[in-house]
Amino acid sequence: MSHHGSPMEVVAMGETAIDEDTFEEYLNEMRDHYTADKYHLLEFNCNSFTNDCVGFLTGGSIPSHIKDLPTDFLSTPFGQSLRPTIDAMYRRPAPGAPAPTLPPPQLAQATQAAASASSNPQLAASILQAVAAQAMQTNGPAAPSQYNPLAAPLHIITNPASFQNFLKTHRAAIAFFTSQTCPPCRVIEPTFERLADEKGLKVDRDGAGFAKIDLGIGMGNQVAGEYGVRATPTFIFFLDGKKVEEVKGANAGELRTQVDLLLFQAYPPHPHAGLSTPTIRDLSLNPILFKQVPAFDTMVGKLSGFIDTASWPTSSTQTPAQVKQTLAGVVVPYLKSRFAQPPPAHPPSATPTLIQVWSLATSALAQALPIESLFPVVDIWRLYLLDPAIGDWLATSPPNSPVNLFVPKAIDALQTPSKASRNYILTVLRMLANAFTHTVSSQWLIRGAARESVTQVVVPSLLHDDPTVRTSAASLAFNLAATLQKPRVEALRAGKRWNVETEGEDVGDWEVEMVSAITEAIDRENENEEVVHRLTACLALLIRLSPGWSSNVQPLLEVLQTREILKGKLVQGEGWNGAGGVAKKEVRRLIEEVANKLCTNA
Structure with a gap:
């Protein structure tokens, strides 16, 4: 335990053959790298240090859902809006300038949405809640006099094992070999960090991994030696772990060109894109869409005639009189008000009760009427599906939906087409076309059983x-x-x-x-x-x-x-x-x- 309570997760990181003295020597070298003025709550923190240590000891890395959580978080709208507030904790604001804040009521919902991007939402939510709560405090930790944030997609490498792991986990990778005593490095570093932000991996977006290796920190000199780097700044480009290009000097234009070329090679665009x-x-x-509006009274009159002559099944949950009452008292008034002339500025939407009543009546009609008499019912649904409320309801896959009730009959009718089935098939096709009026229902229709x-x-x-x-x-x-x-x-x-x-x-x-x-x-x-x-x-x-x-x-x-x-x-x-x-x-x-x-x- 710690003052934070019991751990939520314990992960074994493997074994090491490195002795304690060597590890202590490594830690002493890292002191110049992990200093208070470089600390950042999201980007350069205890997880960064732990990842470096694990890489030095075992050649591995900490779990990705911990290591990549800041990037996932900053890729969400909530993370982007909270970023200035978090940055303000580690930057001394201008005299008299208020610290940026966010409305607290947004915190719980937005934090949960950001945490859902992680493979361990419970742990992610716990971390992000702590981050958000700390960021929202008016009195944060003492801010250093200077602030130099690291770009979120930027990896700080201090040993060969961590670098090899970095190459394995990024198809396209760019390594920036730098030194604290190199003036050109300080000139080109902002450009490199902007590129890391613009071209780095994001949620649902291809990108490159960007790494910075300081030759004077940790075992950075050994990493440089493996690739023959003797001068800084040097940029080496890797594709699938293999070196493909090298750029020396602070040439911002060439650096950007080579990054774009590497991404083109790693993720070639679709052949049709160009x-x-x-x-x-x-x-x-x-x-x-098919928006033609029939004469409702005539249509319902014809449908009522079909109901009167139909052989009503004894298993039906509704009587013919109940169905006709639904048509006259619920369906027709809704249709007339929604499709009035001139069109209303705000057409009424179907209520849940209206939808339920009509879907139950439809189920009874689908059992009772022959296919040649059923097309007026389908035509009513054609107009219903122009209503956003009906589209949302359809996407919930209700058992009495028009797709479930009418499409199987249309499939059977198409196996032996006839003049009697022509009107029914035609109306079902138009009804389905109108189901694409709204995003929710259209997305449902192109997936799974519906499609x-x-x-x-x-x-x-x-x-x-x-x-x-x-x-x-x-x-x-x-x-x-x-x-x-x-x-x-x-x-x-x-x-x-x-x-x-x-x-x-x-x-x-x-x-x-x-x-x-x-x-x-x-x-x-x-x-x-x-x-x-x-x-x-x-x-x-x-x-x-x-x-x-x-x-x-x-x-x-x-x-x-x-x-x-x-x-x-x-x-x-x-x-x-x-x-x-x-x-x-x-x-x-x-x-x-x-x-x-x-x-x-x-």
Whole structure:
């Protein structure tokens, strides 16, 4: 125990063959390095010292969830906002300047959010709460007269074992060999620290490891000797633990250039990132929605007629009279108020009670009505799903959701398409398209069982005999692809890590399935240019920036001859009534760009 109480975790760090005198000698050398004026609560503290000692004794390091906790913490919005307050504890403020503060009510919630990034949230929360509480005190520890903070991603290395461990844990690494007696080192050091902050590893972002080795501290001279460093400043660049470049002298421009080059080599950008694809780039990622408003009284009247003639199952939890009362007293008033003309400035949202009542009535209707009489119920849900409250509810996977009740019936109907099932399939497709109105529901629809169900509807619908069904299916396919594309584009803009592991292997398999289905649908579509337009846009969003492009998607496009199929839509064909292929200029530009830029080896 200590005055802090019992330890929350005890980790064995291994064994050492170094004798006590040698270790004492090492500690004496480190005294000049670990001084009070360099101490920083987050960046240069007891964990930094412990990590150095463990590296010297065993060649290992302390657990990453302790060592990297400051970086994880500072990568959160809370950490970034609290950073000035913590810095102020170790910097003497200007005379009369107040110490920065944060509203205390934010502390508990934000600290918990930051701690969740750690592999040991309980321990992280304990540490961060102590950090936050100390930072919020008006009377912190005595501040030194000078302050020189270390960049959070910067590693201070004092022995060969720690340096080798540093290289093993960073694919891209830059080592800065410096000396306290080197004036050029002091000139270039701020640039190096800025680069460490800009280009260092962050949560969900690729970056390099930045290390500083002072030749006069600890065993820093031995580390330098291993790489032939005799003058400072010297910068050595490592890729996968191997030296690839060296820069001598305080040349800030060359240093920045070599850091960028190293990151390019370690994390090459997606092949499509540098392509000039203005038409594809300008594609809107907003979902295609079906907002047509029917005459509610007529629709409900027709539905009431279907209810009167239906064979009501004895197992139903609701009677026909109860369902009709729900329609007249709950559903219609909600729809009329939400879709009034002129549109209300603040449309009413469905309450939990309204959602529950209508979902129970829907469950009864789904059991009682034949498929040819069920489409008005689906159409009501099409409009309901434009409401954010319904989208949030849908994402909770309720058992009586329209996806669970209607999609299986649509899948069965698509196995033996008929005129009787056409309206039902069409309305289900439009209802699902509207479910992409809101971020929460759209993200739910592209994952797990929901995505599998939607895929089983959309893929065969793309080849349906009815052109209106195919148009709606192409719209739904586009919404799926746009939802998948949004985080990829955002990650590219932010420089964040985005790979197969980020999305999951199952997304890659689904993407391959969709690319195959879209290619076949484009090949067969010789009647409706709008379908070709939406399908081509969908294909572009699926394959552009795909993490599995090189391994799965690009070889598949070659096998499917997707490029040739797209180009075939631009030439004379019987299916185009003797015309010279697709006529609309914007559609032709999109097809040409996808075929010539995305469907090639370049």
